Amino acid sequence: MTAAALEFRGVLKRFPRFTLGPLDLTAPPGCIYGLIGPNGAGKSTSIDLVMGMGALDGGTISVFGLDHERDEVAVKRRIGYVSPELDYSPWRTVGRLIRFLRPHYPAWDDAYCLSLLKRMRLDTEERINTLSFGGKTKLAVVMALAHRPDMLLLDEPLTGLDAVSKSDLFPELLEAVQDERRTVIISTHSLSDIERFTDHLGILNRGWMVLEGQTAALIERFRMIHGECADSPPLRREDGLYLLRHEGNRFKILADTLKDPFARLQAAGFTGLTDAPVTLEELFVALVKETAS
Amino acid sequence: MRFTPLWFILSARGYYFVCVFLPLISYVLSLGLLNSDVYSIPFRVSFLLLVPALFLPVMLMSIEWRLGVLRTLPYSKRNLSAALLLALSGIPAAVAALAGLFSAAVLALIVGRTDLRTSWFFLSAAGPCVFLFGSIPFSRLVVLELLRRTFPRTRLSVHQILLVQTLLAVIVCLALLALVPQRSIPGVMLVAGALFFPLLSLRPDAYAYKLRPMDTTQKPDGAKVSRLPKVFRKPVWSSNAMWFFFMVTAFFVAHSLPHGVIRAEIVTLVPFIISLMLAGILSEYAAFFLLSPRAHRQLPVKRSTQAFRLAFSLLATPIPVIVYLIAVTHPGVSAFLGEHALEMPSVFKEIQGRHAVPSPSFFSLPAIALMFMFPFAAVRISPSRSARALGIFPLVFYAISLNLPARLTAVGIGGPAGSSVLFIAFLLAWFLFWRMLGNSLIYRRPPWSAVK
Numbered sequence: 001m002t003a004a005a006l007e008f009r010g011v012l013k014r015f016p017r018f019t020l021g022p023l024d025l026t027a028p029p030g031c032i033y034g035l036i037g038p039n040g041a042g043k044s045t046s047i048d049l050v051m052g053m054g055a056l057d058g059g060t061i062s063v064f065g066l067d068h069e070r071d072e073v074a075v076k077r078r079i080g081y082v083s084p085e086l087d088y089s090p091w092r093t094v095g096r097l098i099r100f101l102r103p104h105y106p107a108w109d110d111a112y113c114l115s116l117l118k119r120m121r122l123d124t125e126e127r128i129n130t131l132s133f134g135g136k137t138k139l140a141v142v143m144a145l146a147h148r149p150d151m152l153l154l155d156e157p158l159t160g161l162d163a164v165s166k167s168d169l170f171p172e173l174l175e176a177v178q179d180e181r182r183t184v185i186i187s188t189h190s191l192s193d194i195e196r197f198t199d200h201l202g203i204l205n206r207g208w209m210v211l212e213g214q215t216a217a218l219i220e221r222f223r224m225i226h227g228e229c230a231d232s233p234p235l236r237r238e239d240g241l242y243l244l245r246h247e248g249n250r251f252k253i254l255a256d257t258l259k260d261p262f263a264r265l266q267a268a269g270f271t272g273l274t275d276a277p278v279t280l281e282e283l284f285v286a287l288v289k290e291t292a293s
Numbered sequence: 294m295r296f297t298p299l300w301f302i303l304s305a306r307g308y309y310f311v312c313v314f315l316p317l318i319s320y321v322l323s324l325g326l327l328n329s330d331v332y333s334i335p336f337r338v339s340f341l342l343l344v345p346a347l348f349l350p351v352m353l354m355s356i357e358w359r360l361g362v363l364r365t366l367p368y369s370k371r372n373l374s375a376a377l378l379l380a381l382s383g384i385p386a387a388v389a390a391l392a393g394l395f396s397a398a399v400l401a402l403i404v405g406r407t408d409l410r411t412s413w414f415f416l417s418a419a420g421p422c423v424f425l426f427g428s429i430p431f432s433r434l435v436v437l438e439l440l441r442r443t444f445p446r447t448r449l450s451v452h453q454i455l456l457v458q459t460l461l462a463v464i465v466c467l468a469l470l471a472l473v474p475q476r477s478i479p480g481v482m483l484v485a486g487a488l489f490f491p492l493l494s495l496r497p498d499a500y501a502y503k504l505r506p507m508d509t510t511q512k513p514d515g516a517k518v519s520r521l522p523k524v525f526r527k528p529v530w531s532s533n534a535m536w537f538f539f540m541v542t543a544f545f546v547a548h549s550l551p552h553g554v555i556r557a558e559i560v561t562l563v564p565f566i567i568s569l570m571l572a573g574i575l576s577e578y579a580a581f582f583l584l585s586p587r588a589h590r591q592l593p594v595k596r597s598t599q600a601f602r603l604a605f606s607l608l609a610t611p612i613p614v615i616v617y618l619i620a621v622t623h624p625g626v627s628a629f630l631g632e633h634a635l636e637m638p639s640v641f642k643e644i645q646g647r648h649a650v651p652s653p654s655f656f657s658l659p660a661i662a663l664m665f666m667f668p669f670a671a672v673r674i675s676p677s678r679s680a681r682a683l684g685i686f687p688l689v690f691y692a693i694s695l696n697l698p699a700r701l702t703a704v705g706i707g708g709p710a711g712s713s714v715l716f717i718a719f720l721l722a723w724f725l726f727w728r729m730l731g732n733s734l735i736y737r738r739p740p741w742s743a744v745k
Contacts, residue, residue, distance in 0.1 A: 072593075072595055101592075105593065
């Protein structure tokens with residue numbers, strides 16, 4: 001049995017005002033896993049933990065079957081990491097940064113690195129602290145890709161980028177993720193981007209994994225149901241029913257089709273039930289709002 | 294902007310030059326003045342205060358590389374607990390300082406370089422010194438809290454904080470000068486420590502957490518991001534440079550006092566400096582381990598390994614001071630300076646006239662041991678090659694002052710064979726150093742290169 005590319009089992013991390021987990025997450029090898037959630041949901045913390053930035057208070061993280069603490073070096077060699085908080089400016093120039101990073105990675109590909117730099121319109125003599133925000137993100141992406149990692153950990157790679165920068169970055173990212181052996185874990189707020197190219201999703205809220213699974217299956221699994229009911233019957237999350245809006249006797253409900261929502265709603269006295277597919281954004285907003293309440 | 298050497302020296306990585314060599318040069322030049330009977334005591338004291346004051350603006354230009362640490366902290370650390378972590382990093386330093394001071398006092402006694410009285414005084418200074426060094430990180434918090442409460446609505450700049458702290462330091466210093474009964478090195482150390490204790494405490498990175506609100510910006514997605522206020526992203530004191538500053542000044546104060554210098558105490562100072570190094574190393578280790586920046590922590594190198602390498606590199610920091618001690622107490626150096634029309638400071642002539650020349654091995658052995666550690670220094674200074682190149686100066690200074698070839702042939706340590714070994718070791722150290730300049734042998738060395 002092939003080990004999962006990334007696996008969280010009961011991961012727990014406590015902060016004074018926030019607790020992540022216990023969190024379970026499974027990203028199969030070769031998948032493009034989108035980790036989405038509102039601000040403060042724990043996306044960046046989860047990614048930080050994979051990179052050893054913070055000790056676990058419980059649980060385990062394994063990357064390709066390797067323990068992320070015990071096999072820290074081996075794990076990090078297989079990961080390309082991008083974060084808006086990654087500051088390469090102490091190395092002053094792009095060239096120096098490359099010379100510094102290169103020996104750390106056995107699989108570093110100089111030719112590929114140079115071609116990426118060219119495509120991103122970066123120069124080895126360029127000073128890092130004079131690069132724009134987008135330029136720094138591009139540089140981080142190049143550095144993450146140049147050692148041809150088995151896994152890309154992208155923490156908000158597109159946040160703060162303008163349309164031009166995104167158009168520069170997107171083809172490279174798409175090319176990177178098209179490599180079927182490469183697993184990509186991407187956290188972002190941009191749901192439209194996520195929907196376009198992820199095949200697995202994890203929705204985090206307040207440190208909890210609200211929903212996880214294959215993107216298409218998740219979207220198909222949920223339906224938006226409109227109906228009428230004279231009373232205000234209790235709708236329980238355990239029954240796969242999430243109340244979104246209630247005006248008079250009209251209800252708008254997000255329903256998990258795995259739990260036979262129509263039968264449950266009819267039994268509760270709902271009439272005139274109609275359903276419609278949901279978009280990822282609707283699903284995300286509904287789940288986050290519901291779990292927040 | 295073109296990257297010129299001058300710009301470089303004045304920039305962050307120039308602190309090695311600015312904070313180490315200028316005080317040393319200034320010290321040498323000022324010794325003659327201070328030891329002259331022509332000048333009154335108030336003049337000497339004024340000069341004493343003026344010299345460090347002259348360096349303050351220059352020191353402000355030094356930017357600690359580790360400032361990047363605070364800008365790139367993981368989310369989990371970007372809060373007040375970072376300040377606490379900084380404070381905790383002082384504990385190993387205090388322990389090391391205690392051990393170092395104790396061994397310094399005992400060692401000097403054992404090797405017969407000092408008498409029981411001096412040793413006792415030195416040991417008696419251990420408590421206050423440990424307090425000073427060990428409590429530096431804690432005192433940072435105390436000082437910043439005091440400032441915050443004193444000026445609750447004021448947005449103080451680094452320079453204003455510095456001014457307040459300097460004034461405090463002067464008051465404490467003057468008080469201690471009046472109170473310290475023994476004008477010996479332990480007492481002087483205490484005074485100097487008191488003088489620079491508030492300066493050592495100046496860590497705008499720590500202040501940034503409390504004294505000023507964080508600059509909050511909003512990302513396009515609406516998320517709010519807090520960053521250090523701009524003023525703290527610019528000039529920052531280098532804690533390592535401050536260690537130096539402290540040591541040089543302690544020495545400076547010791548020589549300027551009327552009773553002159555007891556050579557035995559200078560000898561005792563060497564292990565003391567080594568103990569400071571140890572303290573600095575441990576402190577550095579703790580600080581890096583607790584607050585290592587994201588760009589480093591993502592690397593496929595264990596964090597403990599990185600911290601160890603960076604901390605160990607600190608060993609090189611006091612090399613010039615040790616070299617200076619060797620230089621000023623060795624007759625060969627005196628002759629060398631005389632040949633080149635460079636007058637030896639009168640105080641050292643006096644020392645050499647009054648006391649027997651110390652065994653070269655006593656001085657040279659720790660210095661040679663340190664030399665082997667020198668390649669680590671370049672790592673500590675900067676990841677940039679040109680910055681690391683600056684590290685060559687201490688080594689050159691070391692080689693000149695030690696007058697190594699002459700010493701090896703004339704005196705030798707363990708006869709001709711020992712001299713040969715040392716000479717080869719010296720060449721090897723040079724080779725390692727140059728090799729690292731090209732390829733960063735220590736830090737960047739990939740662990741798999743041995744099997745590749």
